[in-house]
Amino acid sequence: MSDPGALDAAAGERAAYIHIPFCHRRCPYCDFAVVDLGEQPTSFDRYITALEIEISMEPEWCPLKAVNLGGGTPSVLSPEQVGRVLRSLDDSFGLLPGAEVSIEANPEDWTEQHATELRRVGINRVSLGVQSFDPSVLASLGRVHDRATVVDAVRNAHRAGYDVVNLDLIFGTPVESMASWQDTVAAAIGLDPNHLSAYALTVELGTALSRAVRNGAPGPDEDDLADKYEHLVAAVGDRLAHYEVSNWAEPGRECRYNLTTWGQGEYLGFGLGAHGHRDGVRTRNVRRLDVYLRRIEEGVSPEAGREAMGEWERERERVYLGLRLRAGVETGEAGAALLASPAGQRLLAAGVVELHGDRLLVAQPLLTDAVAREVLALDPFD
Amino acid sequence: MTDPTRIRNFSIIAHIDHGKSTLADRLLEYTGAVAERDMREQLLDTMDIERERGITIKANAVRLEYRAANGETYTLNLIDTPGHVDFSYEVSRSLDACEGALLLVDAAQGVEAQTLANAYLAIDNGLEIIPVVNKIDLPSAEPERVSAELLGILGGDPNDVIYVSAKSGTGIEQLLEAIVDRLPPPGGVAESPLRAMVFDSYYDTYRGVVCSIRVVDGEINSGEALRFMATDLSDAADEIGVLLPGATPVTRLGRGEVGYLITGVKEIDLIRVGDTVTDAATSADAPLPGYQEPKPMVFSGLFPADGDDFERLREALDKLRLNDSSLVYQPETSRALGFGFRCGFLGLLHMEIVRERLEREYDLDLVATAPSVEYRAHLTDGSTVQVRSPQDLPDAQVLADISEPFVKVMVITPSEYVGTVMELIQQRRGEMGEMTYLTPERVELHYQVPLAEIVFDFFDQLKSRTRGYASMDYEPGDYRRSDLVRVNILLNGVPVDAFSSIVHKERAYRYGRAMVERLRRLIPRQLFDVPVQAAVGSRIIARETIKAQRKDVTAKCYGGDITRKRKLLERQKEGKRRMKMVGQVEVPQEAFISALRIDE
Ligand SMILES: Nc1nc2c(ncn2[C@@H]2O[C@H](COP(=O)(O)OP(=O)(O)O)[C@@H](O)[C@H]2O)c(=O)[nH]1
Numbered sequence: 001m002s003d004p005g006a007l008d009a010a011a012g013e014r015a016a017y018i019h020i021p022f023c024h025r026r027c028p029y030c031d032f033a034v035v036d037l038g039e040q041p042t043s044f045d046r047y048i049t050a051l052e053i054e055i056s057m058e059p060e061w062c063p064l065k066a067v068n069l070g071g072g073t074p075s076v077l078s079p080e081q082v083g084r085v086l087r088s089l090d091d092s093f094g095l096l097p098g099a100e101v102s103i104e105a106n107p108e109d110w111t112e113q114h115a116t117e118l119r120r121v122g123i124n125r126v127s128l129g130v131q132s133f134d135p136s137v138l139a140s141l142g143r144v145h146d147r148a149t150v151v152d153a154v155r156n157a158h159r160a161g162y163d164v165v166n167l168d169l170i171f172g173t174p175v176e177s178m179a180s181w182q183d184t185v186a187a188a189i190g191l192d193p194n195h196l197s198a199y200a201l202t203v204e205l206g207t208a209l210s211r212a213v214r215n216g217a218p219g220p221d222e223d224d225l226a227d228k229y230e231h232l233v234a235a236v237g238d239r240l241a242h243y244e245v246s247n248w249a250e251p252g253r254e255c256r257y258n259l260t261t262w263g264q265g266e267y268l269g270f271g272l273g274a275h276g277h278r279d280g281v282r283t284r285n286v287r288r289l290d291v292y293l294r295r296i297e298e299g300v301s302p303e304a305g306r307e308a309m310g311e312w313e314r315e316r317e318r319v320y321l322g323l324r325l326r327a328g329v330e331t332g333e334a335g336a337a338l339l340a341s342p343a344g345q346r347l348l349a350a351g352v353v354e355l356h357g358d359r360l361l362v363a364q365p366l367l368t369d370a371v372a373r374e375v376l377a378l379d380p381f382d
Numbered sequence: 383m384t385d386p387t388r389i390r391n392f393s394i395i396a397h398i399d400h401g402k403s404t405l406a407d408r409l410l411e412y413t414g415a416v417a418e419r420d421m422r423e424q425l426l427d428t429m430d431i432e433r434e435r436g437i438t439i440k441a442n443a444v445r446l447e448y449r450a451a452n453g454e455t456y457t458l459n460l461i462d463t464p465g466h467v468d469f470s471y472e473v474s475r476s477l478d479a480c481e482g483a484l485l486l487v488d489a490a491q492g493v494e495a496q497t498l499a500n501a502y503l504a505i506d507n508g509l510e511i512i513p514v515v516n517k518i519d520l521p522s523a524e525p526e527r528v529s530a531e532l533l534g535i536l537g538g539d540p541n542d543v544i545y546v547s548a549k550s551g552t553g554i555e556q557l558l559e560a561i562v563d564r565l566p567p568p569g570g571v572a573e574s575p576l577r578a579m580v581f582d583s584y585y586d587t588y589r590g591v592v593c594s595i596r597v598v599d600g601e602i603n604s605g606e607a608l609r610f611m612a613t614d615l616s617d618a619a620d621e622i623g624v625l626l627p628g629a630t631p632v633t634r635l636g637r638g639e640v641g642y643l644i645t646g647v648k649e650i651d652l653i654r655v656g657d658t659v660t661d662a663a664t665s666a667d668a669p670l671p672g673y674q675e676p677k678p679m680v681f682s683g684l685f686p687a688d689g690d691d692f693e694r695l696r697e698a699l700d701k702l703r704l705n706d707s708s709l710v711y712q713p714e715t716s717r718a719l720g721f722g723f724r725c726g727f728l729g730l731l732h733m734e735i736v737r738e739r740l741e742r743e744y745d746l747d748l749v750a751t752a753p754s755v756e757y758r759a760h761l762t763d764g765s766t767v768q769v770r771s772p773q774d775l776p777d778a779q780v781l782a783d784i785s786e787p788f789v790k791v792m793v794i795t796p797s798e799y800v801g802t803v804m805e806l807i808q809q810r811r812g813e814m815g816e817m818t819y820l821t822p823e824r825v826e827l828h829y830q831v832p833l834a835e836i837v838f839d840f841f842d843q844l845k846s847r848t849r850g851y852a853s854m855d856y857e858p859g860d861y862r863r864s865d866l867v868r869v870n871i872l873l874n875g876v877p878v879d880a881f882s883s884i885v886h887k888e889r890a891y892r893y894g895r896a897m898v899e900r901l902r903r904l905i906p907r908q909l910f911d912v913p914v915q916a917a918v919g920s921r922i923i924a925r926e927t928i929k930a931q932r933k934d935v936t937a938k939c940y941g942g943d944i945t946r947k948r949k950l951l952e953r954q955k956e957g958k959r960r961m962k963m964v965g966q967v968e969v970p971q972e973a974f975i976s977a978l979r980i981d982e
């Protein structure tokens with residue numbers, strides 16, 4: 001069981017997100033800001049330089065406790081390029097000792113040499129995009145690696161001395177049978193990761209998957225997703241603590257960057273389409289590479305939009321985000337308002353939410369959004 | 383004032399698309415009434431919906447001056463008639479204003495049921511009929527066959543049939559001559575108090591109610607004090623005039639003349655089609671025969687999708703009624719749908735037109751309950767209750783039995799489809815009546831069928847089963863006792879009044895089954911299992927379960943993009959807000975609309 005206090009504490013820490021948009025091919029389900037290198041060959045160095053400039057443009061802030069390089073596929077960068085980014089973060093804000101420095105990696109990129117060199121420039125956590133161990137599922141997800149690649153990648157991470165090795169899994173691909181998923185889960189557990197993320201295949205607008213589904217291809221099925229999720233929860237059992245809807249970890253190995261985002265903490269976002277949350281304001285960057293580069297090179301902020309929230313909106317947000325954690329969230333004003341509302345009463349009666357001391361939590365994680373919607377609809381004087 | 387012997391009042395009876403408008407245009411053109419390009423706009427009502435559906439709801443009258451071969455000039459009043467069964471009362475009033483009718487039939491199509499029904503109506507009203515075969519220019523035209531059909535119906539001599547092409551103008555002169563020669567001049571008594579019949583009325587924003595009238599006895603003078611006999615309303619004739627086709631005021635309309643009348647009346651309700659106008663001073667002893675209160679045949683609940691729109695719906699209905707006195711409505715409360723109105727319509731088409739106008743012109747989002755007819759519940763104490771909505775049906779303990787309206791249906795079909803048609807009628811609990819061969823290839827069939835069976839998709843079924851060749855018409859018949867029950871639909875144990883329906887006992891299971899299956903598909907999964915049941919009284923006849931929702935979470939890594947996620951949740955919440963709560967169950971608007979859509 002993860003310690004709720006420790007998890008909440010992460011929210012008070014400062015973090016940074018760096019978006020590396022490059023992929024050798026775009027996965028059919030992905031709607032992240034991605035630059036498909038096959039279609040749009042791009043100079044990584046130019047992008048890294050832009051990141052350095054963007055980081056240097058950011059006003060002074062506190063030292064960072066967590067850094068996350070997400071994508072896209074950050075593992076396509078050279079260790080030298082990753083090093084430049086980390087150095088410029090350190091120069092601008094400082095990296096605290098023991099800071100979590102995480103990278104998303106495609107298994108096929110995760111050679112022993114690459115792992116070792118990245119470890120040397122300061123990366124200490126890796127998130128491997130495994131998704132599945134079933135060749136037919138991997139093929140339908142547009143992935144090019146196989147089971148052996150994943151096994152190697154995990155071994156390479158261990159050999160290189162990573163503190164945390166996370167495996168990303170996707171369940172509910174229409175071609176995935178229950179047996180296939182059971183095998184994927186067993187294989188993942190067999191690799192003994194100290195962190196595991198399992199995501200339900202989500203049909204995002206504007207993706208190839210969404211077009212296919214609209215044209216009649218089967219999409220993920222609610223019952224299938226629920227069955228698979230439940231299987232996973234049972235199979236992981238006590239090996240790892242289930243600390244968030246989609247995340248499991250050895251206690252103390254929870255992803256600090258993600259805890260910051262769920263805990264309504266503040267983080268800086270750099271790069272294409274990156275999101276930040278600073279001084280109570282949420283910002284997002286432009287999603288087009290040419291626009292991003294031009295703005296930076298002209299010394300203009302690449303920000304595409306921002307959102308400042310009122311006090312009550314922030315309180316609601318605190319609760320709906322915090323409810324993603326299995327340990328729940330301090331009840332506070334919005335939690336109390338929820339419990340007082342008819343909808344909240346219904347959720348309580350149905351056993352979807354529970355009150356544990358001063359913490360409100362979702363007892364049926366698969367219904368978290370049903371609760372979140374009610375929280376977001378609360379008025380301050382209800 | 384025109385010499386009555388030089389007046390000919392007539393209308394054109396035709397099936398949709400057989401060329402009525404084109405022929406009217408040609409007659410106008412030939413008699414020099416209007417410049418060609420203005421014609422369509424002038425003669426026909428311009429309401430969008432009517433145009434799209436290819437029908438004219440409101441009859442209208444145009445005055446033509448024709449110099450005949452005999453050297454005399456005649457006044458021809460062309461009185462337009464609505465073309466749809468829903469408006470048969472209006473049709474017969476329009477026919478009442480005429481001495482004759484052109485029975486216009488497409489040479490490539492032949493006689494259709496509606497045409498025939500209206501032709502019978504005209505014959506019953508004592509009108510002189512001129513059979514006209516149109517579109518003889520078409521390569522597919524079969525004028526002889528169609529002419530034989532017409533003569534089979536009307537009797538008479540083959541030489542009586544006039545052949546025209548409304549498109550090219552062929553035969554128009556012969557037709558005009560036939561109108562002058564063969565149609566009788568108007569009768570009536572000149573030296574007598576005024577009696578004029580209102581055969582149409584509509585609301586004009588600037589002028590108030592405009593009536594189309596036909597003077598039967600006496601004369602009407604501009605400025606004169608008038609009395610509407612059915613409603614006993616008195617007012618002055620602010621303006622009288624004729625349509626040339628532009629409105630042209632006159633000081634007087636005499637016996638046999640047709641024109642328009644504007645009084646100070648602003649509410650369409652107060653002026654009824656079929657009413658008799660007399661002069662207030664001398665006042666006729668009795669009104670002209672034939673007047674009936676508008677009688678709704680089909681009822682449906684209309685509810686605003688957004689409960690806040692109730693007042694807007696009321697205002698919209700009030701406005702529509704200014705133009706349509708046959709629309710009736712009264713407030714109704716539904717447990718499932720909230721506040722709305724139970725509306726009565728002349729028929730299904732009328733219902734659809736009203737709904738479309740409410741949605742389109744008044745920007746309302748509506749939920750309509752399944753159309754129902756007016757049942758009569760006979761109670762054990764001997765009394766009778768009108769039932770216009772399934773909820774009005776009294777409890778079983780006090781209910782002796784139920785009767786339902788039947789209609790007289792006429793179908794005209796190619797003989798090869800007689801079997802198919804009979805089968806359909808049988809499925810609809812119809813009783814066979816007369817069957818007449820119009821020609822060896824075409825049959826006229828008569829039935830008595832419960833109106834409830836017609837208002838659903840009877841017409842569509844008839845069309846699809848006969849590949850579009852059969853046509854039909856119906857008129858009100860009598861009430862008959864039937865073995866009827868109310869099927870209730872329960873959601874999570876709570877009856878949903880909007881879905882309940884009065885159906886024949888043998889249909890109850892099918893209705894219940896279809897409804898629960900539909901609802902299971904249409905209602906999203908909730909936090910708990912939701913039983914959907916169909917029941918007759920306390921007996922459950924069908925059951926489905928909407929399984930509890932199992933997954934409602936974004937189980938995905940969405941990075942720091944909190945704003946977008948929140949907006950998505952808020953949008954979803956907004957969507958849920960638009961759902962109707964039935965007990966504890968959230969039912970989307972679409973579920974009401976789709977579940978009540980009639981398809982088999
Ligand atoms: N070929 C041909 N077409 C005609 C004739 N009369 C009407 N039409 C066409 O038939 C269609 C329906 O005519 P319309 O006058 O609108 O029919 P309504 O629905 O009876 O008013 C139109 O496309 C006309 O152009 C005709 O004499 N010959």
Ligand SMILES: C[S@@+](CC[C@H](N)C(=O)[O-])C[C@H]1O[C@@H](n2cnc3c(N)ncnc32)[C@H](O)[C@@H]1O
Nearest residue numbers: 029030071072073104129168199200201202939
């Ligand atoms: C930024 S993405 C991928 C980074 C890296 N290129 C990779 O493929 O591993 C991080 C994770 O999100 C998950 N993911 C992305 N799109 C998803 C979707 N539409 N549905 C479910 N999970 C998704 C995948 O498990 C993926 O590994």
